[in-house]
Amino acid sequence: MKGNAFNSGADVAAKRENAPHTSMFMRMLLRAAVLRRGRAAAALFAMVVAAAVATAMLNLYVDVQAKLRREFRNYGANIILVGRDGTSLPPDAVSQAESVVAGRGVVAPFALVVARTSDGQAIVVAGSDFERVRQLDRWWSVSNWPAAPRQALVGVRAVSVVSPKNQPFDLSFQGHSIHLTPAGTVQTGSAEDSRVYLSPADFVSWTGVQPSTVEVAATGSPEEIAATMRQLEQAIPAAEVRPVRQIMEGEARVLGKTRATLLAAASLIILTAALCVLSTLMGWVFDRRRDFAIMKALGASDRLLNGFFAAEAAALGATGALIGFVLGIGIAAWIGRVNFHAPVVPRFSVLPFVLAGSMVVTLLSAILPISLLRRVQPAVILRGE
């Protein structure tokens, strides 16, 4: 009987001996989460929302530049290549420029001459690849793009001069003449309105003049565009490479200001979200001052208590951050689709920041109340004062 009792005591002792030391710790952590589901869920919810908002804002902040740059490329060329001292460019200039840009932009050649109409009026005629122009100069308002040979695109102001009744017309250049049918009109509000546009094949066979200008709309950051310009200069030594400064400067200014505004907004939002987490979590920890007092009364060391609450906070922070990150990526993608009609690319580089930020906030909101409570005698707390 006695031996039996001794045995069972030894059993328990042996059990305790063999059990991993962390098990009580883990059990306390788990129980704290399960038993006080409501409050734990509220704290986790606050954390998830904060992490989601932070992720979405940081993701947008990183991605907005790329999105807006794409919008700005609709302004057309940001680099112009012209022959030095007014000469034509070498015939391979377009293919050279194309290989330098290599898919990161649009290249369109333009050739210009002054021709005469049948009644002797001077008119500027341009030869250009319509497919490329359509991509480069999206603001052109064109009634109908030419599709067949010998069809011309006529500027709205030139219409009354060359073909007021939409009839075919003749143009002559240095004694050669060409018979053209108007396919449609182009309106831009600038020089294009006074011109007649032909396909490069028609233009070259008629005038023999090679393109004198190549317009390039290169995408990328200012550094990338500067590098593209240097490469273009090396690839086509006969050309002078000029930046279109008004476009580049305007783009840089608008992008800079938008990002700065977004950064200010993001900081405000993240600060608010962090404070929300802080107040919820601090309330939660304060609320459990009885647990704290009991643990202390049972002889838990300060280190263990700190460790316990810190581990709890870290677990909450990490879980919240991970769920929030996924949600935030979703929000950013949704904003991208709604506003830019292209999803915002998930930036995983944001994750460490969100994770670290969440942990810092949760740890802070656990440590602050604990350091306040530590000074109080457990008896006082247990008496409910």
Place this chain on the structure above:
Amino acid sequence: MFVRLVYESFRRQKRRKLLAGAAITLGVTVATAMIAVATDIGDKINRELRTIGANLVVTPQEDTLDVEISGVDLKPPSDGAFLNEADLPKIKGTFWHNNITGFAPMLPVNVTLQRDGKNEDITLLGTYFAKPISFGKETFNTGVRTTHPWWKVSGAWPDDSSRDVLLGERLAAKLSLKTSDSVSLSGRQLRVSGILSTGGAEDDEVVAPLALAQEILGKPGAVRRVYVSALTKPEDAFARRDPKSMSGPIYDRWYCSPYPQSIAFQLQESIPHSHAEQIRQVAQNEGAVLTRIEGLIFLVTLAALFASALAVSAAMATAIFERRAEVGLMKALGAGKFAVASVFFAEAALLALFGGFVGFAAGGMLAHQIGRSIFNSQITIAPVLFPVILVIAVIVTFAGSAAAIRKAVRLDPVFALRGEL
């Protein structure tokens, strides 16, 4: 009793009230600042987009075709029609004159450059640099320095009443001339006040005050075209409709919206024998960019409002949850659900009003600071927003407290008093 309860609650629980009040204040501050920024961002970005250049151009109505290749005007100077310089101040008399940030007249003239006994044909462009113009009682400065902000001058900008000129940088390099040299153009000795760099055709030209160009051309008051920089609203289907086909009220609405089309229409009305048109490259794209940025900031503002609403709710919920014992006591003493709830709602309303008031002021200041540091201009918050913000603050605080108050009034006083919840 009710008043005393609320009053004592504020007097005795200063720390808790301060915390909840601070959360509401912060929430309202962020919301106010973001609303102010969001309502003003369109105008601010619109002004930044003006650095890309004018978005409207006014030309003579009966003009002949431009014969221009890479900036060189091949049209005979006598050819074509001109606008009258005296009509230009009327631009500031149009309905949307406050949206017109500047305009610059242009008059290209072919001149002969005499150098080492040789003659060379070049283009001289007459324009305003920063000319003071008065219309009615209003005076303002306008010219290329506002409409073409990417033009850079090393040296000094010429005065609009002087006979000084700017040399384009490529032309200056070709002639090896520098600032304060003199240049001989069509028999006139002109002083070079600076070297101009634009990255465009002007780099090969001479740019001079408009009066000088008119004198060389021999046509006082003549202007070829006028570039107008205006703050516009992104174009939509309504903007593209033909004003002639509209009935009275619809026409008025179209006329009074700052679409590129309607501003062009008004410019055409105010300048006789003119044709005004949008420069599609600038006007069309700025609408797209503007819509995107406004949309982005709008969505971000929604996120900010959501975050601040959440922060307020969290703070209120915590504050009420901490007072379970009090609720238990009130209920034990016979207070009904309504009495308990009304005490909490009264406290929440007081906190919201206080937080709304302070937060609105702080948010206004924050918006002002953001405007100053990012856009170098004021972002002012409309006083109309004050009651709106206050109402929103009260609603959000009520909504945030509602769940916690509901829980509190349902509390069994026995458990609450024993602290077993």
